[in-house]
Amino acid sequence: YPSGNLAIVLVQDKAQLICIIQEDKPSKAKVQAVFNSNGRGTCCYPNGAVWINMNIQGGQYSDQAGSRVRKWTWPNSTTSSGPHTPLSPIFISLNQYVGVRILSQDKIIVSFLAMGQQAKFNVGTKVQVSDGGQLSALAPLGQEELLLLAFRVKILWLLDRLRGCLNFPSNKQRDKIKPPAYLSTQTSKILRLCTSSDVSSELRSSIRAIVNA
Template structure:
């Protein structure tokens, strides 16, 4: 479903997600009936008011409706349907992180490294100390986790190189 500036609710055969107006992911889920052994969060009902006139109610895979309100009258359209996967083991792994998400995480790590370096420069004005400043251990840990996510997400090789360069670049 596309509403004005961006996608707020996304539903597919495996599950779905919904986002706030800024595009930030609020919640992601899988349908318990289609993927019973999935490690992702099982579904809990979602009630969204997209604006004063349009609402979405998602109770289960086959119980999804859009409600329209105008001039004191309400209309509800049911759009849900039950879909059973014939061979769930043949589906690719669920991926909720896109290449853009991974690039954003790499940029976050780089920015945090820059802030750490700036803080060190302010605290120790001598240029001799700048060269000795080490990256905080939490950033090293985040970098390793990000690289692991990249390897497990199946992103393109050029994106993987970009992410690796972002987090390993000398500052």
């Protein structure tokens, strides 16, 4: 951002490429959107409510209260329940500088505009779906997003402890200091997401170990 705060992060996780968009804050920046190359993507309102959620079947657009505004299916979806609803192009502004335009499954454009300069990223992907099996229903977040959020909270907690060590090097009780309230809140939200999402017990245990370590 013009402020110097980090706006967009690209992470390589094995065969997956993950794009993370953060709000314009020097610290405690919330994740506003996550997209990965397996066809999943989530955008959030400033209050944290899910705005747009997509997977290889299609997507859903919700209002800030969580009510569904529209739902669509991609042309290659094998969903058998109900008619296929095509996508009408969507454009949303995550903040003053970052917008997301959804035109098709393989054309999801993240645009960054600041100080007369513009950068665009295509985070869409064409996922081939076979007719041999049913696809899972739309989930709030996939396992990659949940792991990413868990690691982000852990890193922020470690950075907070590091600042404490630098500011108060003689404090022998620093290992017993509890994390800041906002990190405790984010930890609770991640654990609730694990409970509500269709993830394995092993993944839930791994995420719990990451955020509570």
